[in-house]
Amino acid sequence: MSELVEEGIVASTGLIAHGRGEAFDYLLGERTIPPAEKAEKVMAAYLLEAKMPVITVNGNSAALVAKDLIALSDLIPTKLEVNLFHRSEERVEKICRLLEAAGAREVLGRKPDAKLEGVASDRAYCTKNGIFSADVVLMPLEDGDRAEALVKAGKKVMAIDLNPLSRSSKAATVAVVDEITRAVPNIIRAAEILKDKPEERRELIGHFNNQTNLKEVKKFICQLLVD
Amino acid sequence: MSELVEEGIVASTGLIAHGRGEAFDYLLGERTIPPAEKAEKVMAAYLLEAKMPVITVNGNSAALVAKDLIALSDLIPTKLEVNLFHRSEERVEKICRLLEAAGAREVLGRKPDAKLEGVASDRAYCTKNGIFSADVVLMPLEDGDRAEALVKAGKKVMAIDLNPLSRSSKAATVAVVDEITRAVPNIIRAAEILKDKPEERRELIGHFNNQTNLKEVKKFICQLLVD
Numbered sequence: 001m002s003e004l005v006e007e008g009i010v011a012s013t014g015l016i017a018h019g020r021g022e023a024f025d026y027l028l029g030e031r032t033i034p035p036a037e038k039a040e041k042v043m044a045a046y047l048l049e050a051k052m053p054v055i056t057v058n059g060n061s062a063a064l065v066a067k068d069l070i071a072l073s074d075l076i077p078t079k080l081e082v083n084l085f086h087r088s089e090e091r092v093e094k095i096c097r098l099l100e101a102a103g104a105r106e107v108l109g110r111k112p113d114a115k116l117e118g119v120a121s122d123r124a125y126c127t128k129n130g131i132f133s134a135d136v137v138l139m140p141l142e143d144g145d146r147a148e149a150l151v152k153a154g155k156k157v158m159a160i161d162l163n164p165l166s167r168s169s170k171a172a173t174v175a176v177v178d179e180i181t182r183a184v185p186n187i188i189r190a191a192e193i194l195k196d197k198p199e200e201r202r203e204l205i206g207h208f209n210n211q212t213n214l215k216e217v218k219k220f221i222c223q224l225l226v227d
Numbered sequence: 228m229s230e231l232v233e234e235g236i237v238a239s240t241g242l243i244a245h246g247r248g249e250a251f252d253y254l255l256g257e258r259t260i261p262p263a264e265k266a267e268k269v270m271a272a273y274l275l276e277a278k279m280p281v282i283t284v285n286g287n288s289a290a291l292v293a294k295d296l297i298a299l300s301d302l303i304p305t306k307l308e309v310n311l312f313h314r315s316e317e318r319v320e321k322i323c324r325l326l327e328a329a330g331a332r333e334v335l336g337r338k339p340d341a342k343l344e345g346v347a348s349d350r351a352y353c354t355k356n357g358i359f360s361a362d363v364v365l366m367p368l369e370d371g372d373r374a375e376a377l378v379k380a381g382k383k384v385m386a387i388d389l390n391p392l393s394r395s396s397k398a399a400t401v402a403v404v405d406e407i408t409r410a411v412p413n414i415i416r417a418a419e420i421l422k423d424k425p426e427e428r429r430e431l432i433g434h435f436n437n438q439t440n441l442k443e444v445k446k447f448i449c450q451l452l453v454d
Contacts, residue, residue, distance in 0.1 A: 026247075
């Protein structure tokens with residue numbers, strides 16, 4: 001990660017965020033715990049059921065799982081859009097190029113032409129054909145502001161966030177509390193299985209409650225702490 | 228913190244470590260919990276009882292609490308020594324100067340002339356008149372390797388570490404699980420009170436068990452998580 005700061009892909013505040021993630025992952029025993037696995041399946045189901053799903057990519061997620069996010073985007077299929085908390089033309093361009101070099105056919109975000117309401121950071125800027133029109137948005141490593149704004153805008157929000165107490169996790173339709181390099185491959189595997197099973201997908205969605213699932217996550221963390 | 232990376236005080240990996248701390252502090256409710264307050268008192272007692280106490284300073288602790296560490300060092304009194312995980316002459320010099328500009332009279336560490344056994348990182352290098360001869364070492368924001376090595380070398384290790392599961396916390400004689408900008412002022416206040424109370428100091432030391440106290444910390448985190 002540190003090298004990617006020098007290359008301009010990851011913001012230096014992105015390193016602090018990465019460290020926060022490391023601590024929470026440590027508390028999960030650095031593994032996919034059962035409630036996360038469940039959320040990953042439900043997330044795959046939401047993405048497959050969506051009319052217009054979009055995956056939003058930032059510096060950290062591009063640095064960590066560019067190839068897997070592209071593979072997931074091809075499989076569902078979804079659009080890919082770059083939105084940055086600390087936006088500069090140069091960083092957007094670098095991250096778009098990193099994704100294209102990793103095999104992405106089309107990357108939105110270079111020229112935002114829409115703005116989300118209720119987001120103070122540069123992540124408010126998005127594209128009409130992308131995030132702005134999406135019904136389901138997968139947001140790995142997100143900030144609470146935008147998660148809440150997207151939910152308010154009527155979208156189904158799929159968060160990947162190691163902090164079960166964060167505003168993103170709580171606001172999300174589905175929060176996967178798992179490390180991103182484990183989570184995305186797990187979502188891909190689940191999507192492969194659910195691809196031709198629409199009934200099973202709807203059942204998964206119907207039975208899922210994000211708040212209940214987050215409680216399960218917190219129970220797991222406590223068990224590991226106290227044992 | 229990010230600006231201090233550019234100035235060469237904080238290593239970019241130090242930002243990741245800072246993020247890990249933020250996550251654990253979040254789980255404490257960003258406050259000094261009672262078992263941390265207890266450990267802070269015991270730590271003050273150990274420092275006051277020591278024959279040759281040394282405070283070891285790294286980039287992150289210099290960035291966050293230089294003045295408070297110097298005030299504590301003056302009060303006890305203790306020596307101050309700079310030891311870096313990622314050592315370069317230039318970074319050592321910058322951190323020594325930062326401490327001197329903040330009021331430190333003498334800072335050891337520019338010319339290490341001793342080496343701790345069992346430490347793989349550059350933090351093995353220390354000074355004969357400092358860490359190497361110390362009986363009590365206060366190490367804010369430490370790595371497990373050195374904490375264990377110092378305990379093996381027969382020293383009393385005073386750790387300030389937000390992760391109650393870390394090797395430093397577990398190896399330490401006293402582990403304060405508290406954010407450093409709260410912890411150091413708390414230790415100063417405790418030392419002021421205990422300065423003329425040798426009996427009370429020995430009683431505090433005699434009644435303290437680090438493992439038991441860490442269990443209390445973990446219980447507090449769980450309560451906050453599950454509530």
